[in-house]
Amino acid sequence: MKKEDLSILFERTLACDYDDDGAWEAVNALRSQGGREVFGRAAQWLKSARPLERARAADILGQIGVGPGRAHESPTEACELLIELLLGEQHPRAAASALVALGHIQDSRALPVIYRFIGNEDPVLRHAVAFALGCFVQDTASHPGLMLLMSDSDEDVRDWATFSLGVWGDLDSARVRDALARRLDDSFENVRLEAIAGLAKRHDARVLPLLIEALEWPEAQDDPEPKLIEAACALLSLSKEPRGWVGEDYARALRQRFRGEIAPSWQ
Known part of the structure; x- marks a missing residue:
């Protein structure tokens, strides 16, 4: 791909608001393209003064090179850059994108920095933590955080944490089952359904x-x-x-x- 085309794609990631479909199409195109030039530009954006550029850089780096039959092309390097970003990141959108990206990469070195955000007042960030920890659900080190988020004040955070521990994850223990059972009377129907599915999966x-x-x-x-x-x-x-x-x-x-x-x- 020509440098001009790459530049156009990077600029398109900044179009409209964060959830814009066209912007995400550009993010996915850059992920699929991969390569050192895309990685390098994204790495530079991690140092940008613009939060959206930092967020988009994290979005790209979290799954760069990933595709059918293709694994992340530089997981160790990307993980290190994203951890470095999060150690000083103050903007919720950029931090949330970096947390999600670390979840996709699934390098256990990221767990300590992910846990740093678990009590953040912003539910978007706590939801990102729930997603990231869910990606590590087969590692019991993620379970205390997921169990805590299963009782979060935000229903979407509770929903994702309950889904992660109960349905996405396969590990079984009395603590896991008890945590799921406590959500059977949750005020949010989706949480109750995830708890039901998780307990049924474990024949409880x-x-x-x-x-x-x-x-x-x-x-x-x-x-x-x-x-x-x-x-x-x-x-x-x-x-x-x-x-x-x-x-x-x-x-x-x-x-x-x-x-x-x-x-x-x-x-």
């Missing part, structure tokens, strides 16, 4: 009453919530959804399978 019987009740709702007969079906299939050890089943079919199968593990009033 505490999820049965709530799951069966939800599967018997009228709404679950016409258009059942996918997370509920996912949970039921996990508990029933079904590799795929039985054709034609609706919520009450799953509920009936659960009652039969777990008859001795459900309180009498629920059988």
Whole structure:
């Protein structure tokens, strides 16, 4: 790609606001292009006085070179640069982008700097921490942070942390299960659903009453919530959804399978 074309792509990443589709298309094009020139320009932007340029640099470096059959081309170098940025970064948008980027890279050296932001007053930053820690969910060092964020005041932060620990992650322990069980009565439905799915994945019987009740709702007969079906299939050890089943079919199968593990009033 010509230098002029690269320059145009870099400038397009700054168009409109941070979530602009066109800007993200340019970010993805630069990630896909990769190479030392793209890496070098992004590294220079990390030192920019403009927060958006620092944020875009982090967005690019977090997944540079990544694509079908292609891994991150310079994970160690990118990780070191992003850690250096975060040690002094004050702007929430730039810091959030760097945290997400470190999550994508998954270098455990980043965990201490990720944890530095876990109590930040900005929910956007705490959500970025939840995402980053979720990328390390197979490492138990991420679990204390995820468990803390599962009770965050922001529902989206709770949602991502609960999804990460319960569904994205595979590790099982009493602490993990108890943390998920505490979210079964969360005020945000998405959090409750992630907790249900996470406990069902671990075949924890505490999820049965709530799951069966939800599967018997009228709404679950016409258009059942996918997370509920996912949970039921996990508990029933079904590799795929039985054709034609609706919520009450799953509920009936659960009652039969777990008859001795459900309180009498629920059988």
